[in-house]
Amino acid sequence: MSAGNGTTQRIGARRDPGRLVIETRRLTKRYGAHTAVDDVDLHVAEGARYGFLGPNGSGKTTMVRMLLGLVYATRGEITVLGRPVPSRVAEVLPEIGAMVEGPAAYPHLSGRTNLALLDAAGPRRDRDGRRRRDRVEEVLERVGLGAIDRRPVRAYSLGMRQRLGLAGALLNRPRLLVLDEPTNGLDPHGIREVRDLLLELNAAGTTVFLSSHLLAEIEALCTTVGVVDRGRLVLEDDLDAVRGPTGRLVVRTPDPDAAARVLGSAVAERQDHTLVVEAAPGGPPALARHLVEHGVPLDGLVEQRRSLEDVVVALTGPGSDTSRASRRNGARP
């Protein structure tokens, strides 16, 4: 890569990102000959729900660990909540709720006790026992663990541990949540609950940064997406812009043969009762009129929009794991 992050794509006009709560410049992490994070310029705006998307092994956890000062960068700069990391990470951490690589907890203690210990170790000056208990109960309630008994954490399911980790991340009422694969191990019900919780926290002002290898999860939750491929940030943009119009229209009709005759060479794709047509001046209304005037019945006519999946596949290409292996062996893709 040349200067900075020249190969990160932006689709459409990027809105003013506003105040950044996370910014990295040329951030790079090497493990021996292997580059886990490669020259990344990341921009997370205040109030965003930022999805950091990439396949397994693409560098997401390494990135998250660097943002939290848990791993030192080989090169580059990190600013979180306006302060440099890792040099001033101690000032930043009290304002962050984080969960990295699955929640850590003392397995022989209950969830409540674990949270009480975490709270006691936290930055609050308020050590009042009763208020601490209230805080613990409040976060347990928020993550759907209000009814847990005194069972030790080692008896918890993976989903319960994940919720407990989230509860721990919420204890400080953070301005910024940094979550590595927060729905790992949750069933569809649990995934939806976590999503709703993150939406609720975000609506109340918390910026959410989460990593995931699940495209659907990012699509359902996030306002902004950063796509990482073999350590490189290949796309960073608002999801709305990513899923922008393609310049084609999708026509659904019970008589596709008639539609194809009328539309001629404007038809770009055809499958069953659906035709994809190059947009002409006048957009959907003009095309609808044209078809109806020529006796073609319509079931629907909409603008075609890019899916995040299409964009990611086009940018990352197949076999990123195999090419990573070949890069490790010296080849550069």
Ligand SMILES: Nc1ncnc2c1ncn2[C@@H]1O[C@H](COP(=O)(O)OP(=O)(O)OP(=O)(O)O)[C@@H](O)[C@H]1O
């Ligand atoms: N401590 C380490 N020593 C050597 N290599 C490492 C270390 N940590 C990570 N890596 C390598 O760096 C690359 C990126 O790993 P990382 O865990 O950041 O990816 P990831 O996108 O979070 O993957 P996953 O979704 O599987 O957790 C991988 O090839 C991994 O093997």
